[in-house]
Amino acid sequence: MVSIRLDKVTKRFGKVVAVNNVDLEIEDGKLYVLLGPSGGGKTTTLYLIAGIYKPTSGRIYFNEKDVTDLTPAERNVGLVFQNYALYPHMKVYDNIAFPLRLRKEPKSKIDSKVHEVAKFLRIENLLDRYPHQLSGGQQQRVALARALVKEPSVLLLDEPLSNLDALLRVYIRAELKRMQQDLGITSVYVTHDQSEALAIADKIVVINKGVIQQEGTPEQIYENPRNVFVATFIGNPPMNIVKGTVLEDGTIETTGSRLTPPPAVLEKIKRLKLKNILMAFRPENAVVSEHPIEGRFSPMGDLFEVEPLGRDAVVTVTVGEFVIKVVMPTREAMQLRIGSKVYVNIDPSTIKYFDPNTELNLEYIEA
Amino acid sequence: MMPETTDVETINRRRMNLALGIVVLIASIPILVTYFILMASSFTNQMITGSMVGQLTFTLRNWILFFEGKLTVASAAVYSMWDILRYILNTFIVAFGVMLVTTALATMAGYACSRMKFRGRKFLIQLLILLHAFPGVSLIIAVYALYIFSKGPIPSQWWTLYAFIYVIVARAALEIPMDIWIMKGFFDKVPWEVEWSALIDGASRIKVWKDIILPLVKPGIAAVAIFSFIAGWGALIYVLVFLPPTEKTLATYIAGLLAGGSLEVVHLPVVAAAGTLYLLPTLIFFSFVRRYMLQTSLSGIKG
Ligand SMILES: Nc1ncnc2c1ncn2[C@@H]1O[C@H](COP(=O)(O)OP(=O)(O)OP(=O)(O)O)[C@@H](O)[C@H]1O
Ligand SMILES: [Mg+2]
Numbered sequence: 093m094v095s096i097r098l099d100k101v102t103k104r105f106g107k108v109v110a111v112n113n114v115d116l117e118i119e120d121g122k123l124y125v126l127l128g129p130s131g132g133g134k135t136t137t138l139y140l141i142a143g144i145y146k147p148t149s150g151r152i153y154f155n156e157k158d159v160t161d162l163t164p165a166e167r168n169v170g171l172v173f174q175n176y177a178l179y180p181h182m183k184v185y186d187n188i189a190f191p192l193r194l195r196k197e198p199k200s201k202i203d204s205k206v207h208e209v210a211k212f213l214r215i216e217n218l219l220d221r222y223p224h225q226l227s228g229g230q231q232q233r234v235a236l237a238r239a240l241v242k243e244p245s246v247l248l249l250d251e252p253l254s255n256l257d258a259l260l261r262v263y264i265r266a267e268l269k270r271m272q273q274d275l276g277i278t279s280v281y282v283t284h285d286q287s288e289a290l291a292i293a294d295k296i297v298v299i300n301k302g303v304i305q306q307e308g309t310p311e312q313i314y315e316n317p318r319n320v321f322v323a324t325f326i327g328n329p330p331m332n333i334v335k336g337t338v339l340e341d342g343t344i345e346t347t348g349s350r351l352t353p354p355p356a357v358l359e360k361i362k363r364l365k366l367k368n369i370l371m372a373f374r375p376e377n378a379v380v381s382e383h384p385i386e387g388r389f390s391p392m393g394d395l396f397e398v399e400p401l402g403r404d405a406v407v408t409v410t411v412g413e414f415v416i417k418v419v420m421p422t423r424e425a426m427q428l429r430i431g432s433k434v435y436v437n438i439d440p441s442t443i444k445y446f447d448p449n450t451e452l453n454l455e456y457i458e459a
Numbered sequence: 460m461m462p463e464t465t466d467v468e469t470i471n472r473r474r475m476n477l478a479l480g481i482v483v484l485i486a487s488i489p490i491l492v493t494y495f496i497l498m499a500s501s502f503t504n505q506m507i508t509g510s511m512v513g514q515l516t517f518t519l520r521n522w523i524l525f526f527e528g529k530l531t532v533a534s535a536a537v538y539s540m541w542d543i544l545r546y547i548l549n550t551f552i553v554a555f556g557v558m559l560v561t562t563a564l565a566t567m568a569g570y571a572c573s574r575m576k577f578r579g580r581k582f583l584i585q586l587l588i589l590l591h592a593f594p595g596v597s598l599i600i601a602v603y604a605l606y607i608f609s610k611g612p613i614p615s616q617w618w619t620l621y622a623f624i625y626v627i628v629a630r631a632a633l634e635i636p637m638d639i640w641i642m643k644g645f646f647d648k649v650p651w652e653v654e655w656s657a658l659i660d661g662a663s664r665i666k667v668w669k670d671i672i673l674p675l676v677k678p679g680i681a682a683v684a685i686f687s688f689i690a691g692w693g694a695l696i697y698v699l700v701f702l703p704p705t706e707k708t709l710a711t712y713i714a715g716l717l718a719g720g721s722l723e724v725v726h727l728p729v730v731a732a733a734g735t736l737y738l739l740p741t742l743i744f745f746s747f748v749r750r751y752m753l754q755t756s757l758s759g760i761k762g
Contacts, residue, residue, distance in 0.1 A: 144655050165661040177652035179676040191660035242660070 094154050094245045094278050095120040096141060101150035103136055103302075110136040112302035113150070118295075120147045121276040123269065125293035127283060129325070133302040135174060138248050141280060143167050154246070161194065165263070170239030174250040174282075176222040176231045184210075184234050185219040191242045209237045211266075212271070228255040233264070240271075247272070247279040253288065265292055280283040286326050290314065298322050316444070320451040323372045323444065331372040332416040334391050334436075335448070338366055346371075347411065349435075353388040357445050370446040375419040377442040380407045380434050388437035395434045398425050409436055472654040494738070501732035521728040525736075530716065542707075547736070549623075549707040550692060554740075556627035557691025561634045562684045568635070569642025569679075570672070584643070590636035594698060602629050606701060619703060628703045630694045631687065638683045644677030646672070681748045689741055711738045 096118040103111040110388050111133045126134045139145040140152065143164040151160045159167055179187050185206060192202045210216045213233045223231055232255050239247060252268075253261045269292045272279050283289055288297050290310045298305040298313065298321075304324075306318035317323035323331040336344035336351070342358050344351045351371075353361070361369065371389075384390035393411035405425035407418045416436055428434060445454045501522065503515045528538030567643075571577075573583055587637045606625055611623050649672060657667045673680070695710045702708075707715065713733050716725055 139655075142655075142659060144659075164655070164659040169659060171656070171659050173652045173656060175650065175652055177650060177656040179653065179657070179671060190657070191664075194661040194666070238656075238660070 093120055093276075096246065096278060096280075097153040098137075098140070099151045099153065101140060101147045101152060103133075103140055103145055104148045109302050111140065111147075114299075114302070114304055116297060116304065116307070118278060118280060120278055123279045123281060123292060125281045125283060125296045126299055127286060127289040127296050127325075128299040128305075129284060131302045132284075134284075134299055136172070136251055136302075137299065138250055138280060138282055141246070142169050142171050142248055150207075153224055155231055168242070168244050169246040169248055170242050170244035171248045172235045172239045172250060172252045173231075174254075176223075176235040178231055178238075180223050182222075183219070184215065184221055184223070184226070186218075187234055188237045189242050191238065195355040202459075203402050205241055206237075211239045212240075212267070213237050225356050229257065229260060232256060236264075236268075243275075244277065247277045249279065249281045252281070254283075254285075268292070277360070283350040287328065290326075298325065300325075316453065316455060317372070318453050318456050320370060320372070320446050323446070323453075327374060329375050329419070330415040331374055331444070332378075332414070333446075334371050334411055334414055334416065336369050336371055338369055344369060344371070346389075346391040349384065349390045351440055351443075353443075353445060357454055360457060361445075364447060364457070366447060368448050370448050370451070371438075372444045372446060373438050373442050375406070375417050378416075378418045378436050378438045380409060380418050380425070380428060380436055382428070382432070382434060384435045384457065385437040387440075389440050389443065390435040390437045392433060392435050395428050395430055395432050397430065398428060400425070411435055411436065497731050497738075498735045500728050501646050501735045503728060506727045506731065521726070521732040524726070524729050525732040526657045530729055543712075546707045546709055546712050549702075549706055550737075551740070552623060553630070553631070553694060553698060553708055554688050554689075554691035556623070557631045557634065557694065558684055558688040560627055560631035561638055561687035561690075562680060563668060564631070565635050565638035565642050565683050565687075566673075566676070566680060570646050570668075571673060572639060572643045573646035589637040591640070593633075595630075595633045598633075599696065599700060602697075603700060619706065621685055622701050622706070622759050626694070626697050627691070630691055630697045634687045638687065641683055642676065642679050645676040649675045687746055687760050688744055709733065713737060755758070 096112050096116075098116040101111060101114045101116075102109065114137065116137075116450065122429060126137060128134055134350065136145065140147055143159070143162060143166075147160065151158055153159065154167065164171075179190065188206045188209065189202050189357055197205075206219070207216065210219055211276055213236060215230060215233050215237060218226060218230055218234070223234065226234065232252060236249075236252055239249075253264055256264060265288060281289075281292065290313075293310050295307060296310055296313045297307045306313060306322045307319075313322065314326055317326060320333065324333065334346055336346045338361055339350075342352070342361070344353060352358075379385065379388075380395070384392075391411045393409040393416065395407070396410050396415070397408040399406045399408075400422045403422060404419050405422040407419065407420060407425050407428070409416045416434060446452060447454060447457065471554075496507050502517055502519065504518055504520070505515065507515065526543055528540055528543055530537055545673050572580065572587075606629075609625075610618060610621060653669055653671060653675070657671045662670065693710055694708070695714060698708050698711050699714075702711075713730065716730055716733065
C-alpha cells in the first residue's frame with residue numbers, strides 16, 4: 093500500500109539535466125508507464141524512485157513519508173534493470189534466493205517461494221544454470237523473478253520485456269498486468285514501446301528531455317495529446333501535422349483549402365492573436381485522392397510513396413515542409429500515381445489545434 | 460557416418476589455441492631446455508652438458524648435500540641443515556608477505572580508482588603507470604635512509620622482525636602501482652547495476668563487496684597474487700640490503716653461492732638442487748591459482 097510522490101525533483105549529471113523539475117503522483121496499486129524516446133530521462137526517474145540516485149533538488153515521498161534520504165533497501169522496492177544485472181557467479185536459483193537469504197528467511201520458505209515465482213515465469217527448468225547459459229529472454233525473466241520474489245511494496249521495471257520475442261512478450265505482459273492487479277503492487281514500468289504502454293498502463297507518463305510532456309490514461313494520451321511532441325510520438329504512424337494561416341474571417345487556409353474551426357477553437361485563436369496554427373490528425377482519419385472531397389479539409393501535396401501492408405496501405409504525401417502519412421485501403425491507394433499532385437482529405441471533426449509558438453494543444457490552454 | 464557437427468566458434472577457437480600453443484612452445488624451447496637441464500642435473504653426479512650424457516648416473520646425493528649445508532662432496536658443512544630450512548622459511552615469509560600486502564592494497568585501491576570520484580583521480584591513475592616504470596634499485600638509497608631513520612626508536616631486539624616487515628612493505632610498494640592498475644581494469648568491467656541490484660536486494664555495502672564484487676574480480680585477484688608472490692619469492696636486492704646477513708632467502712643464498720669466486724669451489728649439481736627447489740613453489744603456487752584466472756564470465760548482464 094504505497095503511493096509515490098515526486099515533488100519538484102531535478103537530477104543533474106554535470107551539465108546534463110536528466111530530470112528537470114518533475115512533479116508526479118503515482119497512485120497506490122496502479123501501474124504507471126514512463127514512456128519516452130531514448131535519453132528522455134526514464135531510467136533516471138526510476139533510479140530516483142529506487143534510491144540509487146539522490147535528487148539534485150526536490151523531495152520524494154512514499155505515502156506521506158519523505159524517503160529522499162533513505163537507502164534503496166529501506167524503501168523495499170523491486171527493480172528489474174535494463175541490462176538485467178544478474179549475479180554472474182550465482183546459479184539462477186541463488187540469484188532469485190539472494191534477497192530472501194539476506195532477510196534470513198527459513199530455508200524451506202525460500203525454497204517454496206523461489207519455485208513458485210520460477211513456475212510463474214516459466215523458468216523452473218533453468219534454476220540449475222548460470223546466467224551465461226541462458227538466452228536474453230530467459231535472463232530477463234530471471235531478473236523479473238528476483239524482483240518479484242521479495243514481494244516489494246513498489247515494483248520498478250526498466251524495459252523488462254525488450255528482449256523477448258513478440259509472442260512471449262504479449263504473454264508475459266498480460267501475466268504481469270494480471271499479477272500486478274492481483275497483488276496490488278504500485279508499479280512503474282519504463283518502455284519506449286508505445287503499444288506496450290497503451291496495452292498495460294493505468295496511466296501513461298510521457299517524458300522527453302527530462303520534462304513530463306503529458307500524464308493521463310492511455311485514452312487521454314491517444315485521443316487528446318497535450319502538445320505536438322506527444323501527438324507526433326504516440327500512434328503508429330503517429331499524428332500528422334499541417335500548418336495553416338488564420339484569415340481575417342476566422343477561417344484557416346492551407347494550399348488553397350479552407351476550414352472553419354469549431355467556435356471554441358476560434359475564440360482561443362482570437363484571444364491568443366494567432367496568425368498561424370498547427371493542425372494534427374491521425375493517419376486513419378484522412379483519405380488521399382486526386383480531387384478534393386466535399387465537406388473535408390483538403391490540403392494539396394505531392395504523392396511521395398505508397399507502402400501496401402496487406403489490406404491497408406501507408407500513403408506518404410509531402411505538404412509544404414510537412415510529411416504526412418495516411419492509412420487507407422490498399423485498393424484505393426494503388427490507383428494513385430507517385431509524384432502526382434494529390435489532396436489529403438481530412439475529417440474536420442478529428443482535427444486537433446496547436447499554438448505554433450508553445451506547441452500546446454489549444455484545448456489544454458485555459459480559456 | 461555423419462561427421463560430428465561443431466560450432467563455428469569452437470572450430471576457430473581450437474585452431475587458434477593450436478596455433479598459439481605452437482608459437483608459445485617454440486618460443487619457450489630455450490627456457491624449457493634450460494630448466495630441464497637444471498632439474499635433471501640436480502639428480503645426477505655431474506652437470507649435464509652435451510658431451511658426457513653417457514657417463515651420467517642418477518643420485519639423490521646433491522639434495523642431501525644441499526640440505527646438510529655442504530657445498531662440495533669433500534668440504535665440511537658451511538651451513539647447517541637448520542640454516543637451510545630457515546632460509547626456505549624466510550623465503551616463504553617474504554613471498555607471502557609481499558603477496559598479502561600487495562593483493563589486499565591493490566584490490567582496495569583498484570576498487571577506489573574504478574568506482575569512487577575524488578579529486579586528482581585521473582592524475583593518480585596516470586601516475587600509477589609512471590610509478591611502475593621506476594626501477595626499484597633507483598629508489599634504494601632513499602628507501603634505505605628511511606629504514607635507518609625509522610629503525611631508530613625501535614628496541615634493538617625487534618630489529619630483525621622490523622627488517623622483515625620493512626622488506627615486505629618496501630618490496631610490495633614496488634608492485635602495488637601496476638597491480639592497482641590491473642585491479643582497476645577488472646573492477647571497471649563489473650557493471651554498476653550489479654552492485655545496485657544487490658543494494659536494492661537489501662545487502663549491506665560490506666556484503667555487496669564480499670559476496671558480489673570480489674567473486675567477480677577473482678581472476679584479477681589471482682593474477683595479482685601470482686605476480687606479487689613471484690616478485691616476493693625472487694626479491695634479491697631489497698632482501699640483501701635490509702635483512703641482516705644471517706637471514707638469507709633462497710634467492711640471496713643462491714646468489715651468494717654463485718658470487719665472490721666460490722663458483723670454482725662448489726659442486727654445481729648442488730647449486731642445481733638449490734635452483735630447482737627455488738623454482739618449485741612458484742610452479743606449485745601457479746598451478747593452484749591458475750584455475751581462478753580464467754574462471755568468471757560476466758554475462759547475464761547485457762552490454
Ligand atoms: N550516470 C550518468 N552520468 C551522466 N549522464 C547521464 C547518466 N545517466 C544518464 N545520463 C544522461 O541523462 C539523460 C537521461 O538518461 P536516461 O538513462 O534516464 O534515459 P532513458 O530515458 O532511460 O533512455 P533509454 O531509453 O535510452 O534507456 C541522458 O541524456 C543521459 O545521457
Ligand atoms: Mg533507460
